[in-house]
Amino acid sequence: MALNYDQAVAKYDPTLGLEVHVELNTNSKMFCGCSTEFGAEPNTQTCPVCLGLPGALPVVNGKAIESSILIGLALNCSIAPFSRFARKNYFYPDMPKNFQTSQYDEPICVNGYLDVEIETEDGPKQFRVEIERVHMEEDTGKSLHVGGATGRIHGAEYSLLDYNRAGIPLVEIVTKIVGGTGKYAPEVARAYVTELRDILRSLGVSDVKMEQGSMRCDVNLSLAPIGSGSLGTRSETKNVNSLRSVERAVIGEVIRQANRLEAGERIVQETRHFLEESGQTRPGRSKEQAEDYRYFPEPDLVPVVPDSAWIEELRATLPEKPSNRRKRLQIEWSVPDKEMSSLVNAGLLDVVEETIKLGAEPTRARSWWLGEISRLANEREVDPTSLITPGQVAVVISLIESGELTDKLARQVVEGVVAGEGTPADVITKRGLKVVSDDGALMTAIEAAIAAQPDTALRVRGGNIPAAGALIGAVMKATGGQADAAKVRELLLKHLGQGE
Amino acid sequence: MAAISRDDVAHLAKLARIDMSNAELDHLAQEMSVILDAVARVQEVAGSDVPPTSHPIPVNNVVREDVVLPSLSQEDSLSGAPAQAEGRFKVPQILGEE
Ligand SMILES: [Zn+2]
Numbered sequence: 001m002a003l004n005y006d007q008a009v010a011k012y013d014p015t016l017g018l019e020v021h022v023e024l025n026t027n028s029k030m031f032c033g034c035s036t037e038f039g040a041e042p043n044t045q046t047c048p049v050c051l052g053l054p055g056a057l058p059v060v061n062g063k064a065i066e067s068s069i070l071i072g073l074a075l076n077c078s079i080a081p082f083s084r085f086a087r088k089n090y091f092y093p094d095m096p097k098n099f100q101t102s103q104y105d106e107p108i109c110v111n112g113y114l115d116v117e118i119e120t121e122d123g124p125k126q127f128r129v130e131i132e133r134v135h136m137e138e139d140t141g142k143s144l145h146v147g148g149a150t151g152r153i154h155g156a157e158y159s160l161l162d163y164n165r166a167g168i169p170l171v172e173i174v175t176k177i178v179g180g181t182g183k184y185a186p187e188v189a190r191a192y193v194t195e196l197r198d199i200l201r202s203l204g205v206s207d208v209k210m211e212q213g214s215m216r217c218d219v220n221l222s223l224a225p226i227g228s229g230s231l232g233t234r235s236e237t238k239n240v241n242s243l244r245s246v247e248r249a250v251i252g253e254v255i256r257q258a259n260r261l262e263a264g265e266r267i268v269q270e271t272r273h274f275l276e277e278s279g280q281t282r283p284g285r286s287k288e289q290a291e292d293y294r295y296f297p298e299p300d301l302v303p304v305v306p307d308s309a310w311i312e313e314l315r316a317t318l319p320e321k322p323s324n325r326r327k328r329l330q331i332e333w334s335v336p337d338k339e340m341s342s343l344v345n346a347g348l349l350d351v352v353e354e355t356i357k358l359g360a361e362p363t364r365a366r367s368w369w370l371g372e373i374s375r376l377a378n379e380r381e382v383d384p385t386s387l388i389t390p391g392q393v394a395v396v397i398s399l400i401e402s403g404e405l406t407d408k409l410a411r412q413v414v415e416g417v418v419a420g421e422g423t424p425a426d427v428i429t430k431r432g433l434k435v436v437s438d439d440g441a442l443m444t445a446i447e448a449a450i451a452a453q454p455d456t457a458l459r460v461r462g463g464n465i466p467a468a469g470a471l472i473g474a475v476m477k478a479t480g481g482q483a484d485a486a487k488v489r490e491l492l493l494k495h496l497g498q499g500e
Numbered sequence: 501m502a503a504i505s506r507d508d509v510a511h512l513a514k515l516a517r518i519d520m521s522n523a524e525l526d527h528l529a530q531e532m533s534v535i536l537d538a539v540a541r542v543q544e545v546a547g548s549d550v551p552p553t554s555h556p557i558p559v560n561n562v563v564r565e566d567v568v569l570p571s572l573s574q575e576d577s578l579s580g581a582p583a584q585a586e587g588r589f590k591v592p593q594i595l596g597e598e
Contacts, residue, residue, distance in 0.1 A: 027567065028568045032569075033564070035568045041574060042574065043574045043588060043589070044571060046571055046572055046577045047571050048572075051577060060563050061564060061566050062565060062566065063565075091517050093591045144588065145593075157593055158591065159591050159592075159593065161591060162588050163577070292515055294515065297554030297555075299554060302557075302561070302562045304560070304561060306561075
């Protein structure tokens with residue numbers, strides 16, 4: 001009998017380690033002036049430096065150092081008074097230089113932490129994830145493997161290399177061993193990557209788009225029998241490219257490793273690849289032949305020695321912590337806990353804040369983004385923020401508040417905007433969506449309804465207010481749902497002598 | 501005597517993707533040991549107050565502004581490549597790695 005997740009964590013204690021790579025959003029590359037713009041023709045953003053041509057000399061991008069220090073400060077790290085680049089030597093064509101310029105034993109930031117909060121059975125609980133190091137390096141080129149059935153490397157006949165990405169500034173953030181999470185390891189892993197992403201976004205140092213690869217996560221995981229006090233052999237799962245995948249990769253590895261251990265097999269220290277479809281991992285290269293990168297200090301670059309005045313200057317520019325911001329907004333908008341976490345998990349905090357800043361009432365702003373817009377996004381399997389802008393939502397809400405749109409009509413307006421029919425105003429004009437607020441037109445419909453249901457009208461006249469529902473319904477139907485129901489009710493009751 | 505074994509040389513050759521005959525390995529193991537011995541003498545001179553040097557000139561914090569400069573054209577980028585296709589460098593298949 002194979003163990004499921006609950007059974008696995010009842011016997012084994014997971015230990016996590018997370019390595020996150022972040023592409024910085026500088027204009028130029030790490031060591032040369034080539035553009036970092038995404039989507040250019042292959043090999044048009046390359047030069048002698050990033051192609052590793054003989055005699056070319058790199059010079060580090062000052063902005064990239066600044067961004068790296070900001071990241072370190074936001075993660076409560078110490079900034080190294082002396083830091084150096086190193087060459088990581090390996091034979092693989094994704095770096096034309098045959099080495100990657102990275103940092104080895106002298107990283108720019110060390111010893112930080114990030115507190116994350118997760119929901120447990122006993123309510124919210126905080127975990128401290130300790131940061132081992134933050135170091136600077138450069139991204140690799142993109143390979144295209146041609147031939148072979150799967151497009152994977154095995155069986156490929158040759159590879160095609162585009163070095164536009166080679167040399168884009170990359171920061172690697174490595175945690176220390178994260179233990180003591182018990183069965184909440186998947187939630188802690190996800191909460192950490194989420195919080196990290198939010199911090200990086202608030203610092204403005206990266207696009208942090210996991211789906212597009214500007215933020216990538218490797219998940220290290222090992223299991224040990226509960227109470228053994230020892231650490232098991234770890235696997236390293238790469239290719240984990242969404243927050244949900246981080247959680248799923250941990251679950252998948254816990255189950256896989258637990259079942260191996262149950263069967264008396266050993267865990268191999270290896271790199272595994274996350275499979276998005278199944279949530280499982282498949283083996284990659286084995287690390288049994290220990291990697292030998294022969295790191296040595298990069299002779300073409302000089303050490304980075306940030307002075308303390310500069311560090312303090314940067315520290316003073318740190319933005320509000322995302323966790324504090326969430327708490328503040330929750331109070332300002334008086335949002336219940338559950339709805340707040342829905343907003344955060346859906347990544348809607350920024351757009352809701354923006355919508356409210358543009359004048360929308362907080363409750364309405366939240367419910368439109370979490371409700372109708374999220375529903376349309378789910379149907380299309382896209383991000384809600386890609387469907388409509390906060391400005392457009394604010395316009396729709398203001399039209400509801402002024403009585404020019406009913407909720408029902410507003411949904412049609414949003415649907416039209418999402419369908420690409422233009423701005424809310426365009427959709428309203430094209431689809432003819434306007435609340436029938438003209439009293440004359442409403443009265444005609446009301447009189448028609450009364451004529452059609454004289455008995456009902458009589459009952460209302462006699463004081464049976466609930467009976468008016470049938471008449472209001474008839475009027476709404478006659479106006480194609482474009483009338484404001486409250487207004488119809490008011491006019492109808494007044495007409496039948498029941499107005500207040 | 502800074503010993504470098506024949507196995508060390510074979511390992512380095514493998515990492516550097518250099519195919520070496522047995523005779524070459526024997527020869528190089530000896531030769532490299534002599535070189536290492538010579539370099540090791542520097543360590544005898546350097547006292548504990550001399551930090552390891554990675555750069556001949558004591559200079560720090562040389563940085564550039566984050567400004568985009570012109571790159572090579574695709575044609576120029578690929579001009580030194582032994583093979584190319586679809587605007588990309590064409591390299592032999594890579595085995596045994598992901
Ligand atoms: Zn370049």
